[in-house]
Ligand SMILES: NC(=O)C1=CN([C@@H]2O[C@H](COP(=O)(O)OP(=O)(O)OC[C@H]3O[C@@H](n4cnc5c(N)ncnc54)[C@H](O)[C@@H]3O)[C@@H](O)[C@H]2O)C=CC1
């Protein structure tokens with residue numbers, strides 16, 4: 001039977017995501033009520049600029065006092081879509097203290113303070129849900145937290161940032177420039193308020209921290225994630241990738257060590273073969289592979305950014321939290337019992353594609369090969385092209401510890417015959 005007293009939702013932030021949450025809550029109110037078993041109503045919307053016209057949001061719901069809204073005491077669910085660390089963190093903990101559960105899309109905050117937010121939620125008997133924080137509309141957090149809770153996950157790898165995938169895709173397929181593609185991604189509502197978070201991969205690193213923590217039942221924070229952005233990827237890198245039958249993607253890779261005693265999490269651009277499913281992920285789409293012991297390999301794919309797709313994930317969480325409240329229950333809390341340490345990037349085993357500008361004279365190739373051998377790095381292929389007394393040498397290695405690969409590059413830079421290291425890129429997905 002449908003409960004008549006409505007569940008009340010407070011919306012913090014009415015930007016790209018918040019405005020879509022408000023729109024869908026209003027236009028789909030009857031369906032949401034039927035699915036929850038009680039009406040759900042927007043009880044207040046905290047904004048920074050109250051004068052802005054917000055179609056569909058009744059003026060009487062608008063407030064600039066987010067703190068007063070979360071302290072009201074009659075709110076069931078606070079939806080935090082303002083982003084950033086403060087005041088989001090204080091508003092979320094205040095919401096728990098005043099009897100509300102929280103749905104958030106804030107990966108930056110969750111990667112930094114997830115553990116203390118979970119603790120505050122548990123202390124006050126409230127839910128903390130955040131499906132929208134990783135890979136936008138794609139159901140990924142709930143499958144990892146719930147559906148795969150009976151399995152052992154060994155690896156999570158994928159594209160988790162829509163903005164950078166959009167830019168890399170445009171650079172690859174239409175030869176568009178970096179700035180032009182970033183402006184387009186921003187106009188489409190994909191980029192963070194400060195797009196440095198996207199292009200320098202802080203956003204993807206935050207998502208990798210969240211994914212690794214859930215997948216391996218441990219705590220991984222933003223600072224534990226090795227991070228390289230995509231601002232230095234050039235048209236020449238795409239040309240090299242093409243020659244190898246590859247393209248370039250910004251990948252997030254979280255792995256359990258072979259001995260099971262530690263984990264790693266990293267985000268960096270990488271070449272992947274065109275035959276790999278991640279190579280055909282276009283525009284702002286995301287895709288994530290999960291490898292689990294019993295399930296095998298699973299792939300999650302869909303829109304990774306944008307107002308409406310992200311609002312879909314937020315509203316799925318609102319429904320889940322409302323159902324929990326009607327049942328006087330809460331969903332899963334933090335699961336970090338394994339306490340696995342996070343190893344450094346040096347211990348990750350990977351492959352490199354290295355482009356060197358060298359002197360075109362006898363013995364150079366042997367000299368370069370010796371440096372690789374001295375660092376215990378085995379060469380897979382070498383390609384040399386001469387040009388006016390200079391040559392370009394492209395070396396692709398076999399798998400080796402990242403520390404050995406970066407030691408090799410450092411030693412190569414010191415050779416007189418090596419004029420410069422034109423590009424270094426990891427190769428994944430083979
Ligand atoms: N846009 C996207 O595709 C996605 C965004 N997210 C996350 O969702 C959150 C919101 O993102 P967007 O909607 O894109 O950002 P946005 O910048 O469009 O919206 C944020 C809104 O919050 C308002 N705001 C900031 N501080 C406030 C305060 N103290 N009180 C009231 N309002 C305040 C701002 O004025 C702005 O309108 C962020 O955490 C973001 O990382 C997550 C997944 C996808």
Ligand SMILES: N[C@@H](CC=O)C(=O)O
Pocket residue numbers: 133135136160161162163164190191192198203304305306
């Ligand atoms: N800026 C983010 C938004 C979604 O998380 C992205 O581009 O992926």
Ligand code: NA
Pocket residue numbers: 131132133134135136137138139140141313
């Ligand atoms: Na998601």
